[in-house]
Every structure is written in structure tokens, then in C-alpha cells.
Amino acid sequence: MSLKNLLSHLPSVVVVEDRTDICSASVKREHFTGALDELVNCRTLAKTTTALYSLGLALSHLYVTDERKAHGVFVVHALLHDDTAASWLHLFTELPGDDPTYPSATLFIMNAQWFERYNADMFGVIPLDHPDLRRLAHHANMPFDVHPLRKDFLQGTELESEDIPYPVRQVTGEGVHEIGIGPVHHRVAESVHYRLSTTGERIMALEVKPFFKHKGVEKLVEGRKPIDALPFLERLGGDSAISHALAFSQAIESVEETVVSQRSRGIRSFLNECERVIMHVEDLSNIAGIGAGYNGMKRGFLLKERLMTAAEAFCGNRFLRGLIVPGGIARDVTDKEVEALRDVFVDVIDDMTTYAKRALHSDGLRDRLELCGVLKKDVAKVYGAVGLVARASGVDRDVRRDHPYAAYDRFEPRVITHVSGDAFARFKLRADELIDSRRLLIDLSAHLGGGEAKVPCHPALGLGVSAAESGRGEMLYAVHMKDGLLERVAIRGASFSNWPLLHELIPTSVLSDFPLCCRSLGLSVAGSDL
Amino acid sequence: MSPLLRTALQVFLSLLFAPFAWGLIRFLKSQLSGRSGVSPFVSYAQIIAGFRKENLIPPMSSWAFTGTPYVVLAASVFLVFSLPLMTLGGWASPFSQFLVFIGVLALADTFRIFGAIDAGGVIGGMGASRQMVITALSLPTLVLIFSAYALKAGTTTIDGMLMSGLTPFGQPFLLLVVIAFILIALAENGRYPVDNPETSLELTMIGEALTFSYSGPYLAMLEYAAMIRLLVFMMLLANMIFPFGLLLPNGSFQSILVMILCTLLKISIAAGLTALLESTIAKMRFYRLQEYLASAFFIALAGLALVLVTEQIL
Numbered sequence: 138m139s140l141k142n143l144l145s146h147l148p149s150v151v152v153v154e155d156r157t158d159i160c161s162a163s164v165k166r167e168h169f170t171g172a173l174d175e176l177v178n179c180r181t182l183a184k185t186t187t188a189l190y191s192l193g194l195a196l197s198h199l200y201v202t203d204e205r206k207a208h209g210v211f212v213v214h215a216l217l218h219d220d221t222a223a224s225w226l227h228l229f230t231e232l233p234g235d236d237p238t239y240p241s242a243t244l245f246i247m248n249a250q251w252f253e254r255y256n257a258d259m260f261g262v263i264p265l266d267h268p269d270l271r272r273l274a275h276h277a278n279m280p281f282d283v284h285p286l287r288k289d290f291l292q293g294t295e296l297e298s299e300d301i302p303y304p305v306r307q308v309t310g311e312g313v314h315e316i317g318i319g320p321v322h323h324r325v326a327e328s329v330h331y332r333l334s335t336t337g338e339r340i341m342a343l344e345v346k347p348f349f350k351h352k353g354v355e356k357l358v359e360g361r362k363p364i365d366a367l368p369f370l371e372r373l374g375g376d377s378a379i380s381h382a383l384a385f386s387q388a389i390e391s392v393e394e395t396v397v398s399q400r401s402r403g404i405r406s407f408l409n410e411c412e413r414v415i416m417h418v419e420d421l422s423n424i425a426g427i428g429a430g431y432n433g434m435k436r437g438f439l440l441k442e443r444l445m446t447a448a449e450a451f452c453g454n455r456f457l458r459g460l461i462v463p464g465g466i467a468r469d470v471t472d473k474e475v476e477a478l479r480d481v482f483v484d485v486i487d488d489m490t491t492y493a494k495r496a497l498h499s500d501g502l503r504d505r506l507e508l509c510g511v512l513k514k515d516v517a518k519v520y521g522a523v524g525l526v527a528r529a530s531g532v533d534r535d536v537r538r539d540h541p542y543a544a545y546d547r548f549e550p551r552v553i554t555h556v557s558g559d560a561f562a563r564f565k566l567r568a569d570e571l572i573d574s575r576r577l578l579i580d581l582s583a584h585l586g587g588g589e590a591k592v593p594c595h596p597a598l599g600l601g602v603s604a605a606e607s608g609r610g611e612m613l614y615a616v617h618m619k620d621g622l623l624e625r626v627a628i629r630g631a632s633f634s635n636w637p638l639l640h641e642l643i644p645t646s647v648l649s650d651f652p653l654c655c656r657s658l659g660l661s662v663a664g665s666d667l
Numbered sequence: 668m669s670p671l672l673r674t675a676l677q678v679f680l681s682l683l684f685a686p687f688a689w690g691l692i693r694f695l696k697s698q699l700s701g702r703s704g705v706s707p708f709v710s711y712a713q714i715i716a717g718f719r720k721e722n723l724i725p726p727m728s729s730w731a732f733t734g735t736p737y738v739v740l741a742a743s744v745f746l747v748f749s750l751p752l753m754t755l756g757g758w759a760s761p762f763s764q765f766l767v768f769i770g771v772l773a774l775a776d777t778f779r780i781f782g783a784i785d786a787g788g789v790i791g792g793m794g795a796s797r798q799m800v801i802t803a804l805s806l807p808t809l810v811l812i813f814s815a816y817a818l819k820a821g822t823t824t825i826d827g828m829l830m831s832g833l834t835p836f837g838q839p840f841l842l843l844v845v846i847a848f849i850l851i852a853l854a855e856n857g858r859y860p861v862d863n864p865e866t867s868l869e870l871t872m873i874g875e876a877l878t879f880s881y882s883g884p885y886l887a888m889l890e891y892a893a894m895i896r897l898l899v900f901m902m903l904l905a906n907m908i909f910p911f912g913l914l915l916p917n918g919s920f921q922s923i924l925v926m927i928l929c930t931l932l933k934i935s936i937a938a939g940l941t942a943l944l945e946s947t948i949a950k951m952r953f954y955r956l957q958e959y960l961a962s963a964f965f966i967a968l969a970g971l972a973l974v975l976v977t978e979q980i981l
Contacts, residue, residue, distance in 0.1 A: 316790070323867045338954070435701060436700060504955070647952075
């Protein structure tokens, strides 16, 4: 059953465009939240549709575009993923430019809450009856009523420096101790403010605020050609150049359904796996380092350094930047180069697997990891957790399999899930996924496929959506093109979906487990603070 | 050699070697994790640099904050002055009553806790509450450890205990006592598995949290005091197991050389074992520390019971 059939059960929704990968539908603003609620929570649909949809779709992204110039409206877009048909449902509604409000979806769909707060900050689009509409992405120095992503806000505008305190939720009572940490941390940790309320060692409440260094990349890339925007996007998350470039390039290709060659798809998958391996090695080292001691951590970092040196020899930079472009890959790489890279990665995976095994057999480390930061499956679903974190809690979802891209249709990844959802499960899952990546790297490098490296790809108008699975989870890009230029790039980093999980994991755990919980989620600030 | 001269020599050498012992552990740990590591002598530079830096004092703090570094450092110096670390029967050996030793440790810990709370910092208060748990659970065990020793040796001074020539190889009770002492030494010095002295994660700190609000000379004093305390525990433990290489009242000038070599050897072995331990085990969850410290208590208790039983029989 296609999305179109499903939508026919909702009288308020009008299907505008039905492509193989995206089904676009419009809805009036008063019915927007109702339709979303119906699609996600299946209140009445379950009775009328097949069992396939009885579980409901999940909200992946909720973003806004400013179309006041052309049509005098703001448009709110919701992206829901349909894993059974490997397609995206794009539901949008228009809000008049002088009254950008709509009934909040957060009341029915929990993971809409950060999206709606972000949109309120960036566009001034107000979700009515939102339970917690404090500013999210704006920090204290940002004046009120400044909405940087609106088209009439000019890039480079000098703003007054304000001092508007962020109203942190406070817990009061006898013996409650409030601990504020950050946003300035030791070493090279990213800027996050944590506010913990504790009684003794036990944490009662947590407020996390990762948005302090907003880079404004979404604004920077507007009005550029895709190929010019790519360098900005690759540098968004630091260590996730491949997944950003891949999701973006695929989104651009999906606008006009450009088909890229078999060979470039093979190399893309190969690089995607390489990046996942680097991230997993780093995260495994970090978790072992915090749980057990710096010994395991430094050994792991040494391995990561080998990977990054190999990456530099392969493409001239340590982060695998500049390889993936819309239309294919920037230059064709020889099989020999790929094999050289593969050999280093396979070697390192073998070493890391040995270390991870040793770590898993260490009583002390297991004692720290087990039952630390337990994320239950239903909670993971409600919060919209993505990637490895969700899989460690038993959510069977992996974009590589559910929305096959690059060469993952030819080489299907083994999707591993764990049930316990604690830091131990997340540690073990990373080690397990490394072994699967090893298999994929070997298979992919042997059958890269043929074809030219790059095909022309210059879409003029339309919407493109694509996701790529990074080590942290799904990177989602929605690209609106106009006259061959980027009109709006709506990015949802994997960590944006996983940050709010801390609010669930941390209360009830103890203080000294806090760093371990954070690390085991593998969160990135740069990748979510765009 | 006069007792005064030997005590002076011990104080001088202890103060000199303390940063080296501290740095050696750090150096060996780096080596074990495959890094080249900083030289063990860097800790001297660390102390000197601290004295050259600005001293920031929290505006709301009282004499407890400013007094703490002096008290803690003085306590550590008193320990190297009174305890038989390198010489037996020194000038200050009558001060090496074991209850005095434990009392001075308690005094230093109490002031570290005062200093941390007085600064009004969040992390300091957290570290203070944790340190209180550790101190309260570990010092009673020290009383048991030395009670067992004192019963057997027939003296309450630590100097006299070492003089009696009891070794764990001849006295099984001493083996239990030494094991308990090792566990307590790790806890009292903030080493693994109780605390990670190199951590930079505020929320897991214990010892580091106590000095969180200190800077410049005061921080250097507290660090130096911690280094000296570590050396005291290392040497005491080494002397309990191998009471050789100590400067005796009838010692010649040659024996000074032997003593220095033996001291360095003891420091190296103790540092090597500590580094090995810290590289192989995981830090314990804070809530499991009671189990750890309670085991130390019961091991010491078993040692004491063994002494009492054998005294009755023989």
C-alpha cells in the first residue's frame, strides 16, 4: 500500500506530487496537527488501513521555509519516514506571513518539541499551546524578535548584545544541590551547558542546552550553487564530512531523480563505512576511557590516528572531505587506492575488536557500563532516537537498509539490535557493528562496479530529501531548489534527535555515571548546532 | 650519626623525592598505554610554576580557605618528620605514635574538606561530601591495622614496630595487615580504583574536586602535600614488607648511600606497581566504595583477630 492510498483516508490532505521516493501532500493549517497526529499515532487510521501502517509513521523532521516574497506565506514542512516502502512523506502547510501560528504538534508527538522551538527561534513561527516554548537555539546575548533564517534577515547583520537569562527549570527543596557545568569546558569539549539538580549523588533533574555556537550554516548556503555549498556542509560536524556530503548530494540528486553510476555508488558506500568505523573507534575508546581509564582510551586513539593518516594518504585530508559531490564522486579513485585504504581499516578493526573484547571481559568496566543510562525501547521511539542509540534499545531501524542508498541495495548491512538499552549495549553494539563494517568494506572494495565517476547534476527547481547513516545515526537533508540555487537547506543532524534523550537518561542516575551516559550516546554539538 | 642529623636527612630526601615519585607513576602509566609520556621530573616544574602564578581567592571565603594549604602541607611535613621512612630511631621517632599518624591524616583531610566547602564552589562541595565518606570509612581501618601491629610488636610507635623486625614472611597476620594497608593507601591517596587523579571530568572527581577552587601557590602547596603523602604511604608500605636499607643508629656514612639507593628502588617498585594497577583495572562506581573499604576493614580485623588468637596460644 502506497503513501498515496494511506493519505486518501485523510480527507483534509491533498496529495500534490507522488514520486517514488517522496510523496508531497498539502494540508490546511488548522488540520496540520490533526493529520500529523493521525499519521504518527494512528488514532482512527489503524481501523481502516492495513496492519502495515497500524504502528504509524515516525516524524523525522519539522522545518520551515520562508516564502513570503513569492506567496506571502511561511510553509511548515513535516517529513515522515515510511520504512516499508523506502520513501518519505512530505506534509506541508502554509501559514499567512502576518500570522505565522499553527496548533502545536508537540502535544501529540513528543519529538516535535525541539523542532518547534528551533523554528520559533529561527523563523518566529509560533506553535500554539506548545508546552515549553523557551528559546532553544538562541543564547542569552541574542535579542528577542530576531529570526535569522527569515529571508529579510540579511547575512552579516550586526546585532545588539542583550543579556536575556535562560529560564532554567529549577528544583527546590531541602538538600537539593544545583550543579551547573559548562558551556566552557576543559580540553576540547564542545560548548554545552548542563544544569543538574541533585540530592547527594543522585540526580533529580537535568536541563541540557547545547546551542551556544550557532554557525548559521543554513543561512550561509542559501542562494549558492550546490557545489559551492558543499564545503560548508562537509565541515558542519567535523568528523562527519562523508555523511553530510552524502546526504546533501543525494538530496540534490533526488530533486530531479538523477541516477549516478554504479561505481560512484560503490565508492560512496565504501567511504560511508570508513567514516562509521572512525566514529565507532573513537566512541569505543572514549567510553572505555571514562569507564575504565585512560589506558584503553589512548590505545584506541592511536588506532584512530592510523585511520586518519590513511584517510589523508587517500584523499589529501584527514576527514575524507571533498570526495562526494552531487552527481557522483569528485574524481575517480583507482581500485588500488581503495584496497590500500581498506587494508588499513580492516587491520585497525581487527585490533580494535581485540581491545573491545578485552574490555568486555573486564569486570570493572562491565560493572560501570551495565545498567548505566538505560533507554527503554518505547522511550527511544517517542523521543525519536536515531541510529546506534536507538538500535541498542531494540528499535530495528537503519537507514542503510530501510532507505537503501549508494550501494547498500547490493550489499545489505546486517542490522544488529540489542535489548538492554544501557551503556553496555551501546558499547557492545559499536563493537558488533565494526565487525559488520569490516565485512562490508571487504565486499565493497572487491565489487565497486563500473561507470563514470560523475554525471551532470544541476537541478533547477523542487524538493529533494535524503538520509545517510553516520556512526551517530541518520543525517537527514531536505533541500529546496529554486532557479538552480539553494533556496533552503534544512538539516537534521543525528545528534539533534539524540540530545533530548539525556533528559530521560540522566534523572535517576548517579552523578559519577553522567559522563559515561553522555559519552555512550556519542553526541555531537557541532553537528546539531548548525 | 646523631638522630637529629638522620631525621634531617630523611626530611630533606623525602621532600626532594616526593615530586619524583608522583611523576614516575604518571610517566610509567603513559608508557604502559603506549605513549612516550612526560618526564617524571616535570612535577618539580609544576610545583615551581604554581608558586609563580597568581593566587586567586574566592571573595566569599574565610580563613578556612586560606589556612587549608598551610595545614595540609604542615601535616604532610610532620609525617615525613616523624615516621620511619628512611631511618629508624630518628630524633622525632617518639612522635610516630600510630594514633598521632592517623590523627594528622584526619586533620589534613578535614581541612581539605573545609577548604573545598568554604570556597562555595559547586564541584568543591560535591568532592567534600565524597571525601568525607572515604575518610570516615578508611581511617578506622588504619586504627585496626596498627593495633594488630602494635600488639605483636609490643609498642605503639610505628618506629618501634619496624624496629621489631617483623616481616609478612614470618608473620601471617602481617600479610593481612599489609593487604588492608594497601587498600587504604590507595583510597587515602586518591588512586584507582577509588579515584582517578588525572581525571578532568568534574562530576567524577574526588581529590581533584577538593582543590578545584585553588590556584597558583595554594594549589602548588596542596599538590606538593599530596605528593609527600603519597611518598609517605609508599615508603611505609615498602618498609613494612621489606624493612631493609634503613639508616640505623649505628650507621656509617656508607650506609647513607645504601639507604638512598634502597629508597629509590622502593619508590620505583611502588610506582611501577601503582601504574600497573591503574592501567589494568577500572575505576569503581562511587556506590561500591563502601564494599571496597569494608573489605579493607574486615581484612584488617582478621589480622587483629589472628594476633589475639596466637598471643593466647603461645
